[in-house]
Amino acid sequence: MSNGQEWNIRRLLEWTTDYFTNNLVDSARLCAEILLAHSLKCQRIELYTRFDQCPAADILAQFKDMVKRCAAHEPVAYLVGYKEFFSLKLEVTPAVLIPRPETELLVSHALDYVKNERTNESLNCLDLCCGSGCIAIALARHAAELRIICSDISDEALAVTRRNIEKYNFAERITVCQSDLFDSIAQSGYDSFDMIVSNPPYISDFEFGKVEDTVSKYEPHLALRAPGDGLDFYRRIVAQAADHLSGQGALFVEIGYEQGQKVYEIFKQSGYLTNIEVIKDTAGNNRLVKATKM
Numbered sequence: 001m002s003n004g005q006e007w008n009i010r011r012l013l014e015w016t017t018d019y020f021t022n023n024l025v026d027s028a029r030l031c032a033e034i035l036l037a038h039s040l041k042c043q044r045i046e047l048y049t050r051f052d053q054c055p056a057a058d059i060l061a062q063f064k065d066m067v068k069r070c071a072a073h074e075p076v077a078y079l080v081g082y083k084e085f086f087s088l089k090l091e092v093t094p095a096v097l098i099p100r101p102e103t104e105l106l107v108s109h110a111l112d113y114v115k116n117e118r119t120n121e122s123l124n125c126l127d128l129c130c131g132s133g134c135i136a137i138a139l140a141r142h143a144a145e146l147r148i149i150c151s152d153i154s155d156e157a158l159a160v161t162r163r164n165i166e167k168y169n170f171a172e173r174i175t176v177c178q179s180d181l182f183d184s185i186a187q188s189g190y191d192s193f194d195m196i197v198s199n200p201p202y203i204s205d206f207e208f209g210k211v212e213d214t215v216s217k218y219e220p221h222l223a224l225r226a227p228g229d230g231l232d233f234y235r236r237i238v239a240q241a242a243d244h245l246s247g248q249g250a251l252f253v254e255i256g257y258e259q260g261q262k263v264y265e266i267f268k269q270s271g272y273l274t275n276i277e278v279i280k281d282t283a284g285n286n287r288l289v290k291a292t293k294m
């Protein structure tokens with residue numbers, strides 16, 4: 001940032017937006033606003049009522065450091081330590097995947113199932129591969145009838161999950177369990193579920209080569225990569241869920257946009273899943289597969 005003129009909020013936002021645009025940062029203006037609001041410890045909307053204010057030197061220094069890192073494609077969510085998901089403000093660290101807007105589709109369909117097909121029932125739900133806990137916490141917030149087990153193989157991720165659960169006061173309804181898929185789920189005290197939801201790793205070795213730097217350099221590979229053809233987690237989840245889904249229980253999995261037909265086949269060949277549907281996201285891409293147990 002050059003000097004000469006006063007660095008008021010308006011000028012900081014304009015300069016940073018141009019800088020991000022030139023460095024091919026997506027949503028340049030939004031990123032500039034999130035970083036500046038974070039540095040000033042205020043809401044984004046407040047920036048617009050304070051355009052003429054000049055932040056203090058220490059705040060400017062912190063902002064400048066984050067601007068540099070963001071221009072080098074470090075994700076904004078890790079820089080500020082949170083990400084919004086389903087109108088929740090969730091803590092994120094580099095130990096967890098940054099929750100994606102596409103994953104809100106899974107939450108919406110799972111909530112429809114609870115509200116429309118299991119009306120007035122108390123249900124047990126399992127969120128496999130929970131990461132930040134975004135899916136479980138969004139479900140808990142909108143469906144008081146759910147008791148949820150959140151599980152992940154990563155202890156570092158589960159530490160973040162626990163803090164997010166505490167933040168939203170769901171410790172009595174959401175239990176955390178470290179497990180390699182279903183292997184240790186019984187330790188949670190529950191073994192059978194009315195609903196299983198999962199956004200597992202699904203990027204194949206081949207596809208990983210095409211992933212943008214901002215993802216491959218900063219987000220945990222454990223959260224992203226599935227060996228070989230990228231379908232391994234679906235095969236394992238479908239095979240093992242047979243013993244953990246209660247009668248008429250539902251399974252929801254997020255998928256990569258090219259995986260719809262293949263995951264559909266995995267569901268179909270299971271022999272115990274019915275009402276199998278591949279659902280598209282708002283961009284028209286296959287994003288979710290859901291089914292119920294026969």
Ligand SMILES: C[S@@+](CC[C@H](N)C(=O)[O-])C[C@H]1O[C@@H](n2cnc3c(N)ncnc32)[C@H](O)[C@@H]1O
Pocket residue numbers: 096097098099100103128129130131132133134135151152153154157179180181199200201202222223224
């Ligand atoms: C794609 S991320 C999803 C995180 C979160 N549910 C979301 O939607 O943002 C996948 C998660 O699976 C976890 N994971 C990877 N291998 C696993 C395994 N074998 N068993 C359980 N969890 C696993 C990773 O640690 C990561 O948190």
